[in-house]
Amino acid sequence: MASAKPSASRHSILPPISQSGPKPPVTFSSSITISDGAVLTGTNPILISSESVIHPRARLDSMGGTISIGKRCIIHERTRIGDMGSEGRLSLQEGNKAVTLEDYVTVETAAVVEAGDTLLGEGTVVGVGSRIGRGAVVGKYCTITPQSEVPDEARIPDFTVVYGNGMRRQDKRGVSALMNKAQRQQIDVLRRLIPSKPEKFH
Amino acid sequence: MSRRPPKGEYIETDTGNKVARKANLVGTQNIMLGGKTVIQPEAMIRGDLTRLNPPSSTSSSGAAAPGSNTAVSIGRYCFLDRGCCLRPPSRMYRGTFTYLPLRMGDHVYVGPGSVVQAASIGSHVHIGKGVVIGEMTIIKDYTRILDGTVVPPHMVIPSFSIVAGRPARVIGEVPEGGHEAFELRELYKTVGNNPQRAPV
Numbered sequence: 284m285a286s287a288k289p290s291a292s293r294h295s296i297l298p299p300i301s302q303s304g305p306k307p308p309v310t311f312s313s314s315i316t317i318s319d320g321a322v323l324t325g326t327n328p329i330l331i332s333s334e335s336v337i338h339p340r341a342r343l344d345s346m347g348g349t350i351s352i353g354k355r356c357i358i359h360e361r362t363r364i365g366d367m368g369s370e371g372r373l374s375l376q377e378g379n380k381a382v383t384l385e386d387y388v389t390v391e392t393a394a395v396v397e398a399g400d401t402l403l404g405e406g407t408v409v410g411v412g413s414r415i416g417r418g419a420v421v422g423k424y425c426t427i428t429p430q431s432e433v434p435d436e437a438r439i440p441d442f443t444v445v446y447g448n449g450m451r452r453q454d455k456r457g458v459s460a461l462m463n464k465a466q467r468q469q470i471d472v473l474r475r476l477i478p479s480k481p482e483k484f485h
Numbered sequence: 486m487s488r489r490p491p492k493g494e495y496i497e498t499d500t501g502n503k504v505a506r507k508a509n510l511v512g513t514q515n516i517m518l519g520g521k522t523v524i525q526p527e528a529m530i531r532g533d534l535t536r537l538n539p540p541s542s543t544s545s546s547g548a549a550a551p552g553s554n555t556a557v558s559i560g561r562y563c564f565l566d567r568g569c570c571l572r573p574p575s576r577m578y579r580g581t582f583t584y585l586p587l588r589m590g591d592h593v594y595v596g597p598g599s600v601v602q603a604a605s606i607g608s609h610v611h612i613g614k615g616v617v618i619g620e621m622t623i624i625k626d627y628t629r630i631l632d633g634t635v636v637p638p639h640m641v642i643p644s645f646s647i648v649a650g651r652p653a654r655v656i657g658e659v660p661e662g663g664h665e666a667f668e669l670r671e672l673y674k675t676v677g678n679n680p681q682r683a684p685v
Contacts, residue, residue, distance in 0.1 A: 296504070296510040296513060297511065298507050360572075361529065392570055392572065393598075410617075411617045412600065429600075429635045430615070430617055447651050448651070468581060471582070472575075472584070
């Protein structure tokens, strides 16, 4: 009664996504975990540092500039990193950075980080379905709660929680070391669960 | 004349599940569907995020019993609308990070674009559009979660509540006799390769 799928040998139903757009030059650390269901497009380089995890169906678009992802970041499914935003195309100078994620950043399901020198500081968590506007600079260990929005060009100081309808408060728990430890453990588990295929993107 | 019948938009299984071919199911061997469940296009289920070491199986004799590491189990007559995402919740348990199974009862509707990371969802639950259900949430039977709600992690929602807001609060109760509206049998019939028209 409880049998699920027509064939047990098939481990995923992931309809292919049309690889529209160019394949970006990538620089991967050897210790990253990237699912072959991830989507990398664009013309500028994409850098991913050691032990970061990219879930299936995450989308990294380097059309607007370089994307660099720090150590031990987790990019969940359906995220759009380097999104061109509502204005469509933006013109950036040569060598400009689209999105920079420092170490220990988590971008949760369906969150959008727009391109345009956007920076997420160390240990920041971007919640489910949130949007980080282009050019925003988010400090260290911030929490952007689900479905929130950080406007374009916004500056968010360290240890800020953005919640509700754009309200902010300070995170005074002082648990950043513990959060980093949890992130390391989560990456350890994800590395065993997500089959990594970095060679697909080279 | 071709030997194979033309492919429909949905895969229909013997137990009556209707799974859209455009749905994204990762780790299907860990997803249990109870039957008569509809999965619409672009819905995503992360079955690959399972518990690594089930604590119940103390014997280390090779392969675990089938279904012991189910990541997502769904009851009968559930309806997963377009672009929703079900993923098992995670937590720190005895000092280690683990994923835990997501269990869902019967007649659960998950609206378009909603992300569900609950530990347990009862039967006859309606989750609206663009809802985020935080990790390890427990939702009891006959609950209605309105559009755009953000349910914080670890919240427990009692039966017959109506929930809304960011963060979510219980704003009311399902009225007497209002639980008829949670039935999803009619909705089930309106999709699939041979859909019936919705009753007027």
